[in-house]
Amino acid sequence: MTCSDSLYPSLGRYFKSQTELAHAANKSRTYVWECLNGQRKFTRADKKAISASIVVKELDKPIIDEKELSDAMKAYKGKFDEIYKRKDE
Numbered sequence: 001m002t003c004s005d006s007l008y009p010s011l012g013r014y015f016k017s018q019t020e021l022a023h024a025a026n027k028s029r030t031y032v033w034e035c036l037n038g039q040r041k042f043t044r045a046d047k048k049a050i051s052a053s054i055v056v057k058e059l060d061k062p063i064i065d066e067k068e069l070s071d072a073m074k075a076y077k078g079k080f081d082e083i084y085k086r087k088d089e
Contacts, residue, residue, distance in 0.1 A: 006036035008084050014054050024053035042080070051076035 015021040022032040025046045034040040042050070054072040058064055075083045 007038050007086050008036055009086055010084050011036075011050070014057055021050065025049050047080035048076055051080060 011021060015024065018029050018032050018036070022029045025032060025042070026049055027046060031040065035042045035046070051072050055069065055076065058069040058072060071083050
């Protein structure tokens, strides 16, 4: 998924498509697209679900990237925007 022009460009590293991200957040593709483009905001529950999905993806890899795992766990605990949101906003 290319999110370079979205509010959350780094999510493209974890999700191949907006559909995959929508499944992780348990939301529609349209809802996710609106969040990525700043028309809506992800809810706290959305952020936790996305972060949990990233944690699972990291733990499923043969070689775990400890920094990515740590960041995802911090995002789950409330630092989602600080970690994944574009900094110039």
